[in-house]
Amino acid sequence: MKSGRFWAWVVFALGAAYFFIPLIATVEFSMRMRRGAYSFDAYQIVLGDARFQATFMYSVVAALFTIILGVLIVVPAAYWIRLRLPQLRPIVEFITLLPLVIPAIVIVFGYIRMYGSNSPLPFLANDTATNALLVIGYATLSLPYMYRAVDTGLRTIDVRTLTEAAQILGAGWSTIITRVILPNVLIAVLSGAFLTFAIVIGEFTMASLLNRPAFGPYLQNIGANRAYEPAALAIIAFAITWGCMSLIQILSRFAPKSANRPN
Amino acid sequence: MTDLSLSNQAIAGKTAPPADARSRRLPTQWFGVAPFFIFAVMFLILPTLYLMLGAFQNDASEFTLANIVGIFDPPNLSIYLQCQGASWLSWTPGNCQLPTILAAYWISIKVSLASALIGAFSGLAIAIAIVRGGLPEWIRSATLTFSGVASNFAGVPLAFAFLATLGRLGLATVILNTVLGFNLYAHGFNILSFWGLTLTYVYFQIPLMVVIITPAIDGLKKEWGEAAATLGATTAQYWRMVVIPVIWPSFLGTVILLFANAFGAIATAYALTGSSLNIIPIVLYAQIRGDVLHNAHLGYAIAFGMILITGLANVFYIWFRTRSERWLK
Numbered sequence: 001m002k003s004g005r006f007w008a009w010v011v012f013a014l015g016a017a018y019f020f021i022p023l024i025a026t027v028e029f030s031m032r033m034r035r036g037a038y039s040f041d042a043y044q045i046v047l048g049d050a051r052f053q054a055t056f057m058y059s060v061v062a063a064l065f066t067i068i069l070g071v072l073i074v075v076p077a078a079y080w081i082r083l084r085l086p087q088l089r090p091i092v093e094f095i096t097l098l099p100l101v102i103p104a105i106v107i108v109f110g111y112i113r114m115y116g117s118n119s120p121l122p123f124l125a126n127d128t129a130t131n132a133l134l135v136i137g138y139a140t141l142s143l144p145y146m147y148r149a150v151d152t153g154l155r156t157i158d159v160r161t162l163t164e165a166a167q168i169l170g171a172g173w174s175t176i177i178t179r180v181i182l183p184n185v186l187i188a189v190l191s192g193a194f195l196t197f198a199i200v201i202g203e204f205t206m207a208s209l210l211n212r213p214a215f216g217p218y219l220q221n222i223g224a225n226r227a228y229e230p231a232a233l234a235i236i237a238f239a240i241t242w243g244c245m246s247l248i249q250i251l252s253r254f255a256p257k258s259a260n261r262p263n
Numbered sequence: 264m265t266d267l268s269l270s271n272q273a274i275a276g277k278t279a280p281p282a283d284a285r286s287r288r289l290p291t292q293w294f295g296v297a298p299f300f301i302f303a304v305m306f307l308i309l310p311t312l313y314l315m316l317g318a319f320q321n322d323a324s325e326f327t328l329a330n331i332v333g334i335f336d337p338p339n340l341s342i343y344l345q346c347q348g349a350s351w352l353s354w355t356p357g358n359c360q361l362p363t364i365l366a367a368y369w370i371s372i373k374v375s376l377a378s379a380l381i382g383a384f385s386g387l388a389i390a391i392a393i394v395r396g397g398l399p400e401w402i403r404s405a406t407l408t409f410s411g412v413a414s415n416f417a418g419v420p421l422a423f424a425f426l427a428t429l430g431r432l433g434l435a436t437v438i439l440n441t442v443l444g445f446n447l448y449a450h451g452f453n454i455l456s457f458w459g460l461t462l463t464y465v466y467f468q469i470p471l472m473v474v475i476i477t478p479a480i481d482g483l484k485k486e487w488g489e490a491a492a493t494l495g496a497t498t499a500q501y502w503r504m505v506v507i508p509v510i511w512p513s514f515l516g517t518v519i520l521l522f523a524n525a526f527g528a529i530a531t532a533y534a535l536t537g538s539s540l541n542i543i544p545i546v547l548y549a550q551i552r553g554d555v556l557h558n559a560h561l562g563y564a565i566a567f568g569m570i571l572i573t574g575l576a577n578v579f580y581i582w583f584r585t586r587s588e589r590w591l592k
Contacts, residue, residue, distance in 0.1 A: 008396020012406075015389045015469070019413060022424045022466065025434030029427035073302050080295025088296060095303045100520075101577045102311055103527025105544050106566045109551050110310025113317070113563075136306050143307075173294075198415050204530035205544075209551055216530065219419040223426075223534045230423040237420035238412075245412045 153188020386472025516583030
């Protein structure tokens, strides 16, 4: 077993090298802007850039709307399937996997052709509607992650008993979902939300093809025109992804561990 | 559970008039899932079907196979893509062939397959090392956390990171040159090439493999190892006759998932290589932006081909997954 442990260390060290060298190199490159000395000039320029602030805020807002839309679509459906329509589960699981099968560029291509200015539903006719279409596209992309997160959360609570108890106490459907079910799966919903945020914040394809001033197209534009700023932006983007994943990890510690009634 | 709901229904049927119960139940039964299905049909299924039908139609909306044939037609893409420095089919400079849509598919398949295979084997090795290698516990949790982050660190920023590492002025390139005297670019390496792109994709492929395959390796029961040892098996025999057959289906399934994952990706490649390495999503991107093929329906056909390839890949994935679940319960 001793040689086994040796090889395990070798594999781990090689993996760590492959994953950390690009990060170190990017940090180093991002600080090379001032000649002859390391500095944070690139970060200062990037963070002070008005377009950075505008596009970043645009993507944050788009991500927030995506999360709201995703929750509105996924939570009632996942809840209802657990409660009343378990026979629909395979169909819904299949649909939520489709965004992993159909590339994002194909989905947005379909939008552009189907919801063009001359179509019955002209999403591309004005900016507000196109923003809405982008949020819809992002919600589609995040569907697999959101559904899985919410469904896992619902598995750990006893949906049927909670619902019946609420009904006996005279609660209507909207009260049951917003005041009984949602608080119980809040942590699962939040993990789905942070994952959605991480995916949406730097998304390039959809935003670019819908001509929206989002963070992803801005990144691409900077990459094509600048030398040191892209490296600084890559580090910022990595930090955002890291932040989202850490929040998910921290949240998972608060999630209920045991399933009250596995079904 | 079913008994309970049945008896509930039976009671409800006895106490309330059936017609009344039905009229109240029918609409609410579908109420909860209606938004989901309306959304999925409008923004996922119909747009995809629209493209797939468009792939088999001409401008007059008549049925045709011309668009599909067009994919296999060499000169189409040459309108848009002049033969560029780095060539297409064999990635050696100077051996320049006319670019075609087919060549773009082919290079996409090659990059996806190469990055999936490299990612899968490396990811498997890392997973085995952290689960079975007797490493300290914190390494396992740190690796899994990092994998969660790195598997989502894709797109444009990843391209920046690799340009800063292996670009002409990247840290790794410079250190190799100054310290070891090895000039990467003089030896034919280029970040804007097949291997450059593959090496970059591997950065999100390995972590994805680690995240997916670690539970499968956890699922290998200790008893199997003990049983094999009791029966006198060597370590090599245990691996060859127990571990590999059990892990194989989920390994293959994940390879396919990684393939589909790389095949649809565009942002990393676009930011890394611009249009000097035209994988099929970049060709489709150019077509959507500016109808570079001068035939809208040819764009539909390209999209159809992409769905076909990732769709087929996922059929295999589901098939392998159901096979692996038999053992790893």
